[in-house]
Amino acid sequence: MSNSLADNRVEPLATAGVSQGxxxxxxxxxxxxxxxxxxxxxxxxxxxxxxxxxxxxxxxxxxxxxxxxxxxxxxxxxxxxxxxxxxxxxxxxxxxxxxxxxxxxxxxxxxxxxxxxxxxxxxxxxxxxxxxxxxxxxxxxxxxxxxxxxxxxxxxxxxxxxxxxxxxxxxxxxxxxAWDSVVLFAIIFMWTPPHFWALALVKSGDYERAGIPMMPNVAGPDSTRFQILAYTVLLAPLGLAPVALGFGGLAYAIIALIGGLGMLALAVQVYRLRQGEPAMRVAQHLFGFSILYLFLLFATLLAEHGFGFFRPVFG
Amino acid sequence: MADRTEYVRLTPEEQKRRRRRSLALALTLAAFCILLFAITLVKLGPGVLQRPL
Known part of the structure; x- marks a missing residue:
């Protein structure tokens, strides 16, 4: 009986809700x-x-x-x-x-x-x-x-x-x-608020409809813009901490410096442009650039330590 | 006594999806066995079976 059922590809109705996935x-x-x-x-x-x-x-x-x-x-x-x-x-x-x-x-x-x-x-x-x-x-x-x-x-x-x-x-x-992985933790931790809040500024209607208390819906877009800037001011120097600890080399120092300045410049623009399409566009730019920034920081560390490109900054 | 269970027939697309899920599960289980074998060799060494009883 069960074999014939299997052959005919039939399932009991009680289990008819089985996966469609x-x-x-x-x-x-x-x-x-x-x-x-x-x-x-x-x-x-x-x-x-x-x-x-x-x-x-x-x-x-x-x-x-x-x-x-x-x-x-x-x-x-x-x-x-x-x-x-x-x-x-x-x-x-x-x-x-x-x-x-x-x-x-x-x-x-x-x-x-x-x-x-x-x-x-x-x-x-x-x-x-x-x-x-x-x-x-x-x-x-x-x-x-x-x-x-x-x-x-x-x-x-x-x-x-x-x-x-x-x-x-x-x-x-x-x-x-050890400290080096704790510093990497701190960089990602500090990177998260500007990254997600830039997205939340663009998608605030979505989050509001879903009832999620994202920062732009609760504290307002202006307060969110200020907090994005504040976290970015902390993030940019933190991005250079691997250099101070000695596991970020010359290439990393250059990337972290340029990338950090880029993040700061975009965060300042997000803070200043508050109305209409330009405000949305610059928030989207910050969201996109933040992904590139984090990727470049970690990719440079990978190149320096995994592929022998490490050149010390000090001595 | 008659079997009162009601049955539904799977569509050809549902059958295909089920087959793909089954295949993926089988491959995952095979990979899992290979993974455990590799870990055992690395952690305990190739002489894992050559020990006094």
Missing amino acids: DVSDFFALLKPRVMFLVVFTALVGMVVSHSDVHPVVAFVSLLMIAIGGGASGCLNMWWDADIDAVMTRTRKRPIPAGKIQPGEALAFGVTLSAGSVIILGLASNWLAAGLLAFTIFFYVVVYSMWLKRSTPQNIVIGGAAGALPPIVAQAAVTGHV
Whole structure:
């Protein structure tokens, strides 16, 4: 009986709500673009550590950090499916689009979270596994479930989760956490508010419709512009901290200096231009440039430490 | 006693998606086994099975 049912491709109606999702929909649940940022920053955290860990252990650690990051993105989509459905930027995500059932996303996210933490612990060490578990917990519970819908400081505090991968990676390959990965954490942490608030200025209608208390909706666009400038004033010199600590070389110093000045110039423009299309355009420019800025900082560190381009700034 | 369960027929597209999901799961499981094997060799060395009973 069961064989003939299988042959005829029929399913009991009780399970007719089973997945409509394709493999690509499950992959989309992992937020691939965020996962790329996680892998990239984690890789730099590993490379600047100059550990003599076995390449297989380093590869598996990086893979598990990527999967842990993807799992937290998946759980975020499960929790936020209701607000994703009303925002233009997110309404085509697999759950609001009806391609994947919420229960499937929850099971997928929990399985990948637990699996990535356990395998990272077995492959490298339990400090790294604990830090990865904390990162997932922070992003899903502290940011998604608690802060995101309750305070305009949501992305400031929640940004810690996105900034942790270099620390997890360093712990994975060295067994401890040193100042260099803490500085990389601080750079990403300080970069997050100007980056997201620039987007929030452009998409404030979206966030308002979804009832998310982003800074422009709560404190107003002018206050947001001032805070973007304030965080950028802190970020630009912080971007040079790797040079002061000795793990940022000459190329890094030049990139961080030019990039930091570029960020400052755009943040000043965002602060000054407050009306109409030019204001939106410059906020979009800051959003785009902030991605390039962070990418260049980390790519330069990767080139210096991974490909032998390091030239000391002092002596 | 008659079987009162009602059934629904999957469309050809749903069948294709299910097949692709199954294939992806199979490949993931195979990769997972290879990963564990590699980690075991690296962490415990190639002589992992050559030990006194």
